[in-house]
Amino acid sequence: xxxxxxxxxxxxxxxxxxxxxxxxxxxxxxxxxxxxxxxxxxxxxxxxxxxxxxxxxxxxxxxxxxxxxxxxxxxxxxxxxxxxxxxxxxxxxxxxxxxxxxxxxxxxxxxxxxxxxxxxxxxxxxxxxxxxxxxxxxxxxxxxxxxxxxxxxxxxxxxxxxxxxxxxxxxxxxxxxxxxxxxxxxxxxxxxxxxxxxxxxxxxxxxxxxxxxxxxxxxxxxxxxxxxxxxxxxxxxxxxxxxxxxxxxxxxxxxxxxxxxxxxxxxxxxxxxxxxxxxxxxxxxxxxxxxx
Amino acid sequence: xxxxxxxxxxxxxxxxxxxxxxxxxxxxxxxxxxxxxxxxxxxxxxxxxxxxxxxxxxxxxxxxxxxxxxxxxxxxxxxxxxxxxxxxxxxxxxxxxxxxxxxxxxxxxxxxxxxxxxxxxxxxxxxxxxxxxxxxxxxxxxxxxxxxxxxxxxxxxxxxxxxxxxxxxxxxxxxxxxxxxxxxxxxxxxxxxxxxxxxxxxxxxxxxxxxxxxxxxxxxxxxxxxxxxxxxxxxxxxxxxxxxxxxxxxxxxxxxxxxxxxxxxxxxxxxxxxxxxxxxxxxxxxxxxxxxxxxxxxxxxxxxxxxxxxxxxxxxxxxxxxxxxxxxxxxxxxxxxxxxxxxxxxxxxxxxxxxxxxxxxxxxxxxxxxxxxxxxxxxxxxxxxxxxxxxxxxxxxxxxxxxxxxxxxxxxxxxxxxxxxxxxxxxxxxxxxxxxxxxxxxxxxxxxxxxxxxxxxxxxxxxx
Numbered sequence: 001x002x003x004x005x006x007x008x009x010x011x012x013x014x015x016x017x018x019x020x021x022x023x024x025x026x027x028x029x030x031x032x033x034x035x036x037x038x039x040x041x042x043x044x045x046x047x048x049x050x051x052x053x054x055x056x057x058x059x060x061x062x063x064x065x066x067x068x069x070x071x072x073x074x075x076x077x078x079x080x081x082x083x084x085x086x087x088x089x090x091x092x093x094x095x096x097x098x099x100x101x102x103x104x105x106x107x108x109x110x111x112x113x114x115x116x117x118x119x120x121x122x123x124x125x126x127x128x129x130x131x132x133x134x135x136x137x138x139x140x141x142x143x144x145x146x147x148x149x150x151x152x153x154x155x156x157x158x159x160x161x162x163x164x165x166x167x168x169x170x171x172x173x174x175x176x177x178x179x180x181x182x183x184x185x186x187x188x189x190x191x192x193x194x195x196x197x198x199x200x201x202x203x204x205x206x207x208x209x210x211x212x213x214x215x216x217x218x219x220x221x222x223x224x225x226x227x228x229x230x231x232x233x234x235x236x237x238x239x240x241x242x243x244x245x246x247x248x249x250x251x252x253x254x255x256x257x258x259x260x261x262x263x264x265x266x267x268x269x270x271x272x273x274x275x276x277x278x279x280x281x282x283x284x285x286x287x288x289x290x291x292x
Numbered sequence: 293x294x295x296x297x298x299x300x301x302x303x304x305x306x307x308x309x310x311x312x313x314x315x316x317x318x319x320x321x322x323x324x325x326x327x328x329x330x331x332x333x334x335x336x337x338x339x340x341x342x343x344x345x346x347x348x349x350x351x352x353x354x355x356x357x358x359x360x361x362x363x364x365x366x367x368x369x370x371x372x373x374x375x376x377x378x379x380x381x382x383x384x385x386x387x388x389x390x391x392x393x394x395x396x397x398x399x400x401x402x403x404x405x406x407x408x409x410x411x412x413x414x415x416x417x418x419x420x421x422x423x424x425x426x427x428x429x430x431x432x433x434x435x436x437x438x439x440x441x442x443x444x445x446x447x448x449x450x451x452x453x454x455x456x457x458x459x460x461x462x463x464x465x466x467x468x469x470x471x472x473x474x475x476x477x478x479x480x481x482x483x484x485x486x487x488x489x490x491x492x493x494x495x496x497x498x499x500x501x502x503x504x505x506x507x508x509x510x511x512x513x514x515x516x517x518x519x520x521x522x523x524x525x526x527x528x529x530x531x532x533x534x535x536x537x538x539x540x541x542x543x544x545x546x547x548x549x550x551x552x553x554x555x556x557x558x559x560x561x562x563x564x565x566x567x568x569x570x571x572x573x574x575x576x577x578x579x580x581x582x583x584x585x586x587x588x589x590x591x592x593x594x595x596x597x598x599x600x601x602x603x604x605x606x607x608x609x610x611x612x613x614x615x616x617x618x619x620x621x622x623x624x625x626x627x628x629x630x631x632x633x634x635x636x637x638x639x640x641x642x643x644x645x646x647x648x649x650x651x652x653x654x655x656x657x658x659x660x661x662x663x664x665x666x667x668x669x670x671x672x673x674x675x676x677x678x679x680x681x682x683x684x685x686x687x688x689x690x691x692x693x694x695x696x697x698x699x700x701x702x703x704x705x706x707x708x709x710x711x712x713x714x715x716x717x718x719x720x721x722x723x724x725x726x727x728x729x730x731x732x733x734x735x736x737x738x739x740x741x742x743x744x745x746x747x748x749x750x751x752x753x754x755x756x
Binding site for chain 1: 395398423424511512534535565566569570571574575580708709711712714715718719722723725726727745748749750751
């Protein structure tokens with residue numbers, strides 16, 4: 001009797017440390033943000049309960065909606081490019097046909113080890129329209145100077161920075177997944193007469209699916225939370241990157257510039273909701289394709 | 293005559309130093325001086341002064357104060373205070389420069405713990421912190437007595453609507469113009485004394501050499517815009533009472549400024565690139581801009597940032613709208629304030645006063661940190677104004693800016709939500725400059741954005 005009792009208590013006890021931390025560090029702040037988003041604090045007049053007013057305001061707030069739209073566009077363009085590059089590098093490295101494979105692997109991964117702040121400052125200099133190397137080269141060749149930091153190019157320039165930073169990271173995940181493919185599969189494929197391309201297409205790619213899903217999900221979250229890069233480029237292109245360029249940046253501006261903490265909580269909450277929906281949509285589409 | 297008394301304190305002799313220290317300690321004497329001076333900034337009756345005995349007791353009780361500041365090597369000045377009051381230890385913390393520090397301060401104030409006792413605050417940020425009741429009125433601690441020692445407009449900047457003294461001025465940035473004499477000479481351009489002459493020079497110079505612009509008005513630098521508004525005599529913000537504000541950032545004066553700078557930007561005869569970036573530093577070093585419209589801290593800053601151009605620069609006052617009545621604005625400089633929640637208000641308040649008004653310390657700020665002073669004594673101090681740096685071809689640059697300081701208008705006010713005003717400016721007026729668009733129209737956008745924000749924050753908004 002006592003033994004069963006003890007055994008019954010064991011499960012919850014093992015889970016308890018996780019649950020406590022989960023509650024304290026995850027659910028409690030989330031709940032607090034939700035609570036905050038129902039109030040409005042003013043410089044004059046103090047705090048008042050406003051119910052869902054903040055949400056109503058946010059859903060028709062062009063600055064918030066444009067921010068979401070911009071990161072969605074960013075996601076649609078940047079993520080496929082980045083993942084295809086990562087996939088290509090991973091397959092190339094795994095093929096064993098590359099010389100200096102270790103050096104190349106390290107070289108592609110190194111940008112991930114560079115803090116994104118440093119990376120952005122570096123690219124910001126490279127993009128410079130006056131004294132950046134691209135601008136100087138263009139002037140030397142008498143071709144128009146590309147306006148990397150202008151209105152039209154900015155999103156692409158940001159995408160380039162993010163791609164540069166994260167290709168290596170995604171490549172390592174994919175490459176690690178490839179290394180776990182059992183050798184028998186390759187042997188079987190070889191026996192069936194498959195060449196290198198055929199093996200890549202029919203053996204390696206299917207094996208990579210779970211890892212690709214993982215990188216895709218991370219990329220969804222990363223794109224919608226875009227913050228560091230635009231925040232830093234704001235200093236050199238203040239007329240292009242506004243304080244609401246991305247939804248995350250907008251929430252930050254509201255909280256720390258406008259002191260509208262409650263509205264910032266609302267915007268963050270809605271952004272979280274968008275990310276959940278987008279992630280779920282990605283998962284659903286991918287799974288549907290997987291089960292014919 | 294308190295004025296004379298304080299002027300004599302400025303001397304470097306140990307006698308006047310001792311006299312000064314007694315004055316700081318003797319708060320009753322301080323109050324008497326203010327009363328005798330008839331200072332408009334102080335109505336001591338409304339704030340109960342702390343008694344001499346209480347002050348002495350506080351200054352002899354072992355205390356540790358925390359001071360947030362981004363001034364490099366300020367330990368030297370702080371040491372003077374610790375020497376004078378050995379019981380008080382001051383812990384200096386660098387919590388970031390400007391906005392990052394304000395953000396941390398605001399967070400600490402909201403959290404109710406972790407805020408310092410004293411904090412460095414720029415003039416323009418003071419109302420942003422007094423609206424939230426975060427600063428201590430320094431009058432009960434004898435601050436009014438210091439009024440005559442400081443340049444009038446700096447004292448006006450730290451004074452509240454009801455005569456409160458919210459902070460003690462530390463350094464200032466009256467605006468002037470630094471120009472490349474070699475470029476001016478090469479193109480036969482005289483130093484412009486009016487904005488009309490300046491515009492003509494801008495066109496002439498850019499036409500003569502398309503790679504060179506007369507100046508760069510940074511599209512991200514709201515502080516410079518505010519300074520230029522200040523010079524033009526604008527009153528963009530006027531607070532009366534706690535919840536009332538008049539916003540007029542698109543009135544006639546502002547529109548004049550908008551049409552002028554927006555026009556020059558549109559013509560393409562001035563630069564509009566963001567300042568304090570790598571590209572901007574490179575541009576100054578390579579002579580892309582023939583002037584830098586800056587403030588009194590600019591000369592020292594430039595001599596460190598544009599070493600390649602040593603000896604080629606000179607200083608002059610800003611061009612004028614009305615040459616008969618020269619005026620200027622302020623850009624930069626800061627103050628020391630006491631956080632209201634401090635547990636040691638007496639020691640903190642005396643620290644803020646001593647740090648910035650002790651003649652030895654104030655002088656040290658000018659010689660060690662190269663701050664442009666806020667005290668009348670230093671602005672007439674022979675050794676300060678006669679400094680003739682080689683970077684400016686031996687010109688007495690400090691004298692130029694000391695003269696400018698006396699032309700700064702005393703009535704310019706800042707909004708109680710400066711960060712918002714700055715962000716909105718960058719996204720409306722700044723953007724119009726960068727895009728070579730409609731700057732006058734953008735002023736209207738700025739006005740309406742600020743009005744919406746202020747109303748949302750519960751203010752009663754007057755003005756257009």
